[in-house]
Amino acid sequence: MARYIGQRIIYMIIxxxxxxxxxxxxxxxxxxxxxxxxxxxxxEQQEVIYEKYGLNDPIPVQxxxxxxxxxxGDLGISFKYDNRSVSDILGDRIxxxxxxxxxxxxxxxVLGILLGLVSAIYHNGITDYLSTIIAVLGTSIPSFxxxxxxxxxxxxxxxxxxxxxxxxxxxxxxxxxxxxxFPMATCARFMRTEMIEVLNxxxxxxxxxxxxxGSAIIFKHGxxxxxxxxxxxxxxxxxxxxxxxxxIEQIFSVPGIGEQFVTxxxxxxxxxxxxxxMFFAVVFIVMILIxxxxxxxxxxxxxxxxxx
Amino acid sequence: MRKTNWLLLxxxxxxxxxxAACSGGSxxxxxxxxxxxxxxxxxxxxxxxxxxxxxxxxxIPSMDSSLAKDQYxxxxxxxxQEGLYRLAEDGSLAEGIATGDPEVSEDGMTWTFTLRDNAxxxxxxxxxxxxxxxxxxxxINPDTGSEYGPYMMGDVIKNATAINQGEMDVEELGVKxxxxxxxxxxxxxxxxxxxxxxxxxxxxxLNQKFVEEQGENYALEADNLLSNGPFKMTEWKHGSTMKxxxxxxYWDAENVQLEEINLQVSKDxxxxxxxxxxxxxxxAPLTAEFVDSRINDPGYVAIPDMASWYLKLNQNRxxxxxxxxxxxxxxxxxxxxDKEGLVNVVLNDGSIVSNGLMPTDFVKGxxxxxxxxxxxxxxxxxxxxxxxSWTKAKEELGQDEITLEILTGDTDSSTQxxxxxxxxxxxxxxxxxxxTMQVPFQQRLDLDTAGDFDIQVSGWGPDYMDPNSxxxxxxxxxxxxxxxxxxxxxxxxxxxxxxxxxxxxEARWQNFLxxxxxxxxxxxxxxxxxxxxxxxxxxxxxxxxxxxAGNDFEYKWAYADNAAAESAE
Numbered sequence: 001m002a003r004y005i006g007q008r009i010i011y012m013i014i015x016x017x018x019x020x021x022x023x024x025x026x027x028x029x030x031x032x033x034x035x036x037x038x039x040x041x042x043x044e045q046q047e048v049i050y051e052k053y054g055l056n057d058p059i060p061v062q063x064x065x066x067x068x069x070x071x072x073g074d075l076g077i078s079f080k081y082d083n084r085s086v087s088d089i090l091g092d093r094i095x096x097x098x099x100x101x102x103x104x105x106x107x108x109x110v111l112g113i114l115l116g117l118v119s120a121i122y123h124n125g126i127t128d129y130l131s132t133i134i135a136v137l138g139t140s141i142p143s144f145x146x147x148x149x150x151x152x153x154x155x156x157x158x159x160x161x162x163x164x165x166x167x168x169x170x171x172x173x174x175x176x177x178x179x180x181x182f183p184m185a186t187c188a189r190f191m192r193t194e195m196i197e198v199l200n201x202x203x204x205x206x207x208x209x210x211x212x213x214g215s216a217i218i219f220k221h222g223x224x225x226x227x228x229x230x231x232x233x234x235x236x237x238x239x240x241x242x243x244x245x246x247x248i249e250q251i252f253s254v255p256g257i258g259e260q261f262v263t264x265x266x267x268x269x270x271x272x273x274x275x276x277x278m279f280f281a282v283v284f285i286v287m288i289l290i291x292x293x294x295x296x297x298x299x300x301x302x303x304x305x306x307x308x
Numbered sequence: 309m310r311k312t313n314w315l316l317l318x319x320x321x322x323x324x325x326x327x328a329a330c331s332g333g334s335x336x337x338x339x340x341x342x343x344x345x346x347x348x349x350x351x352x353x354x355x356x357x358x359x360x361x362x363x364x365x366x367x368i369p370s371m372d373s374s375l376a377k378d379q380y381x382x383x384x385x386x387x388x389q390e391g392l393y394r395l396a397e398d399g400s401l402a403e404g405i406a407t408g409d410p411e412v413s414e415d416g417m418t419w420t421f422t423l424r425d426n427a428x429x430x431x432x433x434x435x436x437x438x439x440x441x442x443x444x445x446x447x448i449n450p451d452t453g454s455e456y457g458p459y460m461m462g463d464v465i466k467n468a469t470a471i472n473q474g475e476m477d478v479e480e481l482g483v484k485x486x487x488x489x490x491x492x493x494x495x496x497x498x499x500x501x502x503x504x505x506x507x508x509x510x511x512x513x514l515n516q517k518f519v520e521e522q523g524e525n526y527a528l529e530a531d532n533l534l535s536n537g538p539f540k541m542t543e544w545k546h547g548s549t550m551k552x553x554x555x556x557x558y559w560d561a562e563n564v565q566l567e568e569i570n571l572q573v574s575k576d577x578x579x580x581x582x583x584x585x586x587x588x589x590x591x592a593p594l595t596a597e598f599v600d601s602r603i604n605d606p607g608y609v610a611i612p613d614m615a616s617w618y619l620k621l622n623q624n625r626x627x628x629x630x631x632x633x634x635x636x637x638x639x640x641x642x643x644x645x646d647k648e649g650l651v652n653v654v655l656n657d658g659s660i661v662s663n664g665l666m667p668t669d670f671v672k673g674x675x676x677x678x679x680x681x682x683x684x685x686x687x688x689x690x691x692x693x694x695x696x697s698w699t700k701a702k703e704e705l706g707q708d709e710i711t712l713e714i715l716t717g718d719t720d721s722s723t724q725x726x727x728x729x730x731x732x733x734x735x736x737x738x739x740x741x742x743x744t745m746q747v748p749f750q751q752r753l754d755l756d757t758a759g760d761f762d763i764q765v766s767g768w769g770p771d772y773m774d775p776n777s778x779x780x781x782x783x784x785x786x787x788x789x790x791x792x793x794x795x796x797x798x799x800x801x802x803x804x805x806x807x808x809x810x811x812x813x814e815a816r817w818q819n820f821l822x823x824x825x826x827x828x829x830x831x832x833x834x835x836x837x838x839x840x841x842x843x844x845x846x847x848x849x850x851x852x853x854x855x856x857a858g859n860d861f862e863y864k865w866a867y868a869d870n871a872a873a874e875s876a877e
Binding site: 030031032033034035036037038039040041042044045048049051052053080081082083084089092093148151152155156159162163164165166167250251252253255259260263266267268 | 366367369370372375377378450451452453454455456458459462472473474524526527528545546547548549572573574575576578579582583585586588747748749750751753754756757771787788
């Protein structure tokens with residue numbers, strides 16, 4: 001196990017290096033200047049400001065400087081937010097995104113698994129159809145529509161919860177629900193399919209034949225086996241949620257990292273673009289590693305080993 | 309697929325808010341003018357809690373007055389700091405740290421300001437002439453990397469350009485403290501509107517001791533700021549909320565009634581409207597799609613903005629002459645668009661038709677007449693004239709089919725506007741095909757700089773209150789010309805206004821009037837509309853003055869009339 005993880009970490013570093021390089025090249029290809037008022041300044045005046053940003057150096061030098069900083073954990077200084085360090089800006093933004101993401105992930109997967117289970121057990125009954133409808137709606141209606149509806153009815157019409165902004169737990173409820181719909185629907189559909197399949201397996205028939213109680217069959221044999229494929233989609237889902245979803249953040253005025261990323265791309269704020277990309281990459285890679293380890297724990301048949 | 313759609317939508321949303329935040333090429337920077345919202349329509353007085361809760365479209369990029377470069381930075385540094393003068397009602401100048409009028413030398417080159425001796429920084433230090441000298445030198449210092457420093461001071465203050473290029477020492481800048489309360493400024497050439505420039509953040513004083521103590525942390529958090537203005541920043545949760553409170557050490561604190569301004573970052577217009585409806589905020593901006601349903605709301609106001617929008621008609625695209633080098637082709641394009649339809653149906657936010665370059669109610673001449681009123685409608689929608697010019701143009705060019713490309717932004721509203729223009733031009737001018745090219749803002753600036761377009765939907769918001777802020781845009785090879793327009797008479801008129809006529813207000817005014825006439829007789833640009841900003845604006849918010857340039861709104865004289873809000877309900 002230790003050897004396996006060690007090997008994976010080396011691969012992770014190589015992957016990160018490649019991501020850093022590719023994003024650096026792509027970023028340099030972005031058209032436009034990082035200045036807010038390029039159209040008001042002469043070329044000579046622009047050069048003066050580029051000097052401060054280090055943009056007058058040859059590209060390989062910029063690249064080397066960038067990698068050098070990265071190795072020391074220095075992500076640089078933002079262009080748009082003068083003199084503010086990228087780590088500070090990301091630090092401010094990660095909290096709200098992560099909180100929303102974790103809340104939505106827990107609620108979404110728990111409810112989704114329950115919904116899928118109920119569907120599978122009452123296969124082809126009214127409950128199944130109802131929960132299938134919910135699942136289909138959940139995956140096909142974009143979350144910003146849910147967000148708009150939630151905001152209008154729950155906050156404006158009924159006045160139960162705050163409309164938007166970020167000032168405490170109650171402010172996180174509506175965005176969490178809006179965010180949880182998609183993972184819930186996805187998990188429900190997955191769980192239903194897998195569970196129906198598992199319930200038709202021979203070993204379930206065996207369990208039934210030897211007289212196990214219905215609940216024991218479902219909990220001991222059914223769920224555990226149906227969960228394995230679900231873990232696969234949980235990884236990307238979790239990354240998507242933890243790294244922020246800009247539309248929901250925008251609608252509920254949450255100071256999260258998703259909308260920060262888009263703003264930085266639009267304003268050519270190179271250090272923030274790179275910092276955010278690297279942050280996303282690290283989260284994603286670590287998440288994949290965790291999922292792989294989880295696999296082994298849930299299904300002992302999958303062996304984690306450095307060599308096969 | 310679905311994810312891509314979210315991303316697109318989000319990009320559009322974010323970009324539109326960014327566009328709004330950008331000076332110059334967009335609608336945001338201009339500030340506003342005319343009626344003070346609901347402020348001056350009702351008589352009222354301050355009563356109840358003196359607190360405003362307002363929305364802000366984005367995090368403030370910088371609260372450092374030397375570095376402020378967008379509408380938010382310019383707005384809020386202007387509230388916590390004060391320069392020589394301050395913009396007051398209807399864009400008039402009120403005394404700031406300076407008292408009385410400056411003494412101007414006969415050649416218009418040396419300006420001497422007398423400072424009040426009762427102005428203090430928050431920490432008790434007096435505000436002196438040395439604080440101005442330090443701040444101005446800092447803004448132009450190449451190490452500071454300010455955008456507005458070289459833009460506002462270059463070719464304005466003596467030696468500013470050379471200092472910014474590193475060819476001279478900052479001490480050589482044409483500003484010096486004669487004594488603690490006398491500031492002497494030497495200009496590069498006579499600039500009659502220099503007084504109004506001094507309201508801009510770049511020209512505000514800084515407390516050298518404090519700024520140097522803070523070092524790299526200066527202006528990064530609320531604690532790293534030192535106020536000498538009507539308000540002070542007391543809380544700054546980045547990307548989320550900001551709080552400004554009345555600054556009791558401000559020299560004119562007795563005339564500041566507002567105790568607190570809370571800002572909430574919100575980029576989504578619908579969210580802003582919902583926050584307004586639930587009473588969380590006192591003002592929310594509206595876009596066209598919300599105007600129809602809210603126009604009868606008691607809080608609805610549309611405030612004219614001083615940003616002017618037009619088509620740039622490029623005569624030479626990267627070394628190759630375009631059909632628009634033909635004056636009849638330009639006239640045809642400029643007169644073939646029904647602008648009424650554009651402002652009423654497409655924009656629908658209080659924008660008005662523009663038939664010139666200078667906005668309405670922006671600047672008044674020596675005799676008090678508005679520039680636009682005096683110069684009248686110079687280039688209007690005229691279908692017959694357009695068709696006639698078009699036929700002539702096609703003959704002269706020897707072409708029956710002409711294709712032109714329009715460059716514009718990639719936001720929702722840009723799409724609607726450019727679709728409308730395309731439809732109008734193709735319907736009204738036979739044989740014309742319009743291709744549209746929609747790109748993100750920064751890329752549009754790149755293409756603009758390169759002159760790589762046939763037609764461009766472009767806008768300009770002024771940074772200071774003088775006709776020059778618009779008229780110098782189109783001098784030959786100017787930074788904003790980039791459309792190969794060159795007219796010797798136009799150039800010489802603008803040059804005269806900045807040179808031999810600089811100290812002669814009447815002649816100078818006439819120079820600008822004549823220059824604008826030439827610009828539009830030549831159909832160098834096709835004027836389209838002047839921006840409006842629609843808001844839901846609580847009746848309790850009074851005394852907020854929209855500014856024609858610089859900070860969008862002035863809050864120094866604002867107050868909350870809570871009784872008015874109750875009676876309006």
